[in-house]
Amino acid sequence: MAARLAEKNGYTNIKVFHAGVPAWKKAGLPLLTSYKFVDSRLGYIVVIDTRGPEAAKKGHIQGAVAMPLAKIAAEKDQFPLDHKAYLVLYADDTSLDKLAPAAKLISSWGYQNVYILQGGYKGWLAQNGPIQKDMVRTKIFYLPRPHPGEITGDEFMNIVNNKPGGKQILDVRTTAEAASGMLPGAINIPVDELSSNLDKLPKDKEIITHCRTGLRAEMAYNILRNAGYNARFLNDKVEILESKVFCCFK
Amino acid sequence: MIKHAIWGALKTTLGVAALISAMGLMMPAASQAKVIANKKCLKCHAEIKDMPNVVAGDFQSRSNKAKSITVDIGAGKVEVLKFTPQTTVENVPNIKALKKPIPVQVTYEQKGKDLVATAIVAKPVIKVPEKQLIDVKELAALVKKGPAKGGYMLVDSRPGVRYQEGHIPTSVAMPFPKMPEMMDKLPKDKKALVIFYCEGFR
Numbered sequence: 236m237a238a239r240l241a242e243k244n245g246y247t248n249i250k251v252f253h254a255g256v257p258a259w260k261k262a263g264l265p266l267l268t269s270y271k272f273v274d275s276r277l278g279y280i281v282v283i284d285t286r287g288p289e290a291a292k293k294g295h296i297q298g299a300v301a302m303p304l305a306k307i308a309a310e311k312d313q314f315p316l317d318h319k320a321y322l323v324l325y326a327d328d329t330s331l332d333k334l335a336p337a338a339k340l341i342s343s344w345g346y347q348n349v350y351i352l353q354g355g356y357k358g359w360l361a362q363n364g365p366i367q368k369d370m371v372r373t374k375i376f377y378l379p380r381p382h383p384g385e386i387t388g389d390e391f392m393n394i395v396n397n398k399p400g401g402k403q404i405l406d407v408r409t410t411a412e413a414a415s416g417m418l419p420g421a422i423n424i425p426v427d428e429l430s431s432n433l434d435k436l437p438k439d440k441e442i443i444t445h446c447r448t449g450l451r452a453e454m455a456y457n458i459l460r461n462a463g464y465n466a467r468f469l470n471d472k473v474e475i476l477e478s479k480v481f482c483c484f485k
Numbered sequence: 486m487i488k489h490a491i492w493g494a495l496k497t498t499l500g501v502a503a504l505i506s507a508m509g510l511m512m513p514a515a516s517q518a519k520v521i522a523n524k525k526c527l528k529c530h531a532e533i534k535d536m537p538n539v540v541a542g543d544f545q546s547r548s549n550k551a552k553s554i555t556v557d558i559g560a561g562k563v564e565v566l567k568f569t570p571q572t573t574v575e576n577v578p579n580i581k582a583l584k585k586p587i588p589v590q591v592t593y594e595q596k597g598k599d600l601v602a603t604a605i606v607a608k609p610v611i612k613v614p615e616k617q618l619i620d621v622k623e624l625a626a627l628v629k630k631g632p633a634k635g636g637y638m639l640v641d642s643r644p645g646v647r648y649q650e651g652h653i654p655t656s657v658a659m660p661f662p663k664m665p666e667m668m669d670k671l672p673k674d675k676k677a678l679v680i681f682y683c684e685g686f687r
Binding site: 236237238240241244245246247248249250251252253254255256257259262264265266267268269271272283292331351383407408409425427428430431433444448451453454457458461 | 489496497501548550551552553555561562563564565567596598599611613617618619620621622624625628640642643646647648649650651652654661664665668671675676677678679680681682683685
C-alpha cells in the first residue's frame, strides 16, 4: 500500500521487503529499540548492560543487569524461561556491530524479542531516562508485564483462604471441570454462559475470575468489565484435586 | 465476497460517506449503532463506523472450551465474541491460524446478551509485483553499507509504537496512515531506491 502511494507520487525505484520484521528476526539480524519503548516497559523487561559491572557502577539504566558481552554465552541458564520476554542490550552508544552478534546468539536460544537500544547509555542519559549508580545487579530478574485487570497469585490465594467481604470468586470453567472440585465460596458460571447470567453475580462485590490457565478468566474479566462490573482475573494456572488447591505458578 | 465488501470497496464507501457528511446529513441507523472498532482501524477504514454489527480490532485470543475469541478494540478495551462451526474465516486457513495481533473485522449477530461471530475477515496480505520484492539477504547487505553508501532509503510503514519497539537499523518511521502528509520525507530524487517494509506476511 505504501509502495503504491510512493509510485503514484512518481517514485520509480521502489522495493518492498515483503517478509518484513518477522523474517528479519528469524535471520538473527538486529533490531533497534528506542528510549521510549524501554522506558515504558522498565521493570517488565530484561535490560542488559554489556559494558560490565565496572562501568555499570558509575551509572546504568535502572534495573539493568551488568553482563559483559563475553560472558553472555556462559550465562544462558539464567535467562528467563519465557521466550516471549523482552530482552534489551545496550552499550555506551548504539554499537550495532558490537552488539549484533550477542543479540543473534540470544535469539538463537529461542527468544523472540531481542533488541539493541538505539543511542545506548549516552542516548538514555540525553533523554533523562531513570538511572542508578552502585547497586549493580548481576543476576537476571524477569517479571512479565501484568495484563490489565490481573490479580497477583498472592492476593488471589489470600482471598481464597481468608474470604474477605467485598470479594466474590467466580470460576468460569465448564460445569464438567467444576464438578471435579471448586474453590471454597466460589460461584461457577462457564465463560460462554456468563453474559446471560450476570444477574447471578453480586453487583456490590469485586468479582475475581479464575479458570484452569488464565485464558478464559481474562475473557470473563473483559465481559464483566464491558458490563460495568468491578472485576479482576487470575492469569495463572489453578488445579483443584481432592479439595486441595494448586495455584499460582508465576 | 465479504472481503470485497469490507476491504475492497473502500474507495466507494469512503466516497459515499464523504458525500453524505458534506451534505450535512446523518445516517440515522448508523449514527445510532454502537461502533465497536479500534481507532487505529478507522484511520484507513472509516467506513467501519457506518457498518452495523461489526467489531474491528486486533485479534487477541481464542478459547476452544469457551468457543470464544477476543478482539482488542483499543483504549484498553477488549470485546469477547462467540464462534460456531458456521463462523466463516477469510484470509487465513482457519480460526486456529488467527494469531495475536492480526487485524480482523468480525461480523456478528446479537443473540441474547452474546455477540456471535458469523464471519471473521483477517486483514489480507497485499500482493507485491515480483520485480519489486527484495529478500532478507539483499536488504541485510544494504543495511550493512548504510543509506549513503548503499544508496537507499528504508521506510517502516508500521504504526509508530511498533517502530519504537523494534525497527530495522537505518529505517525511518512513516506509518502508512500518516504517509500522505510525510511525502516530503522521501528522497527528492524520484529515481532513488526506496524500500518499504511492515510487519510482513504471515
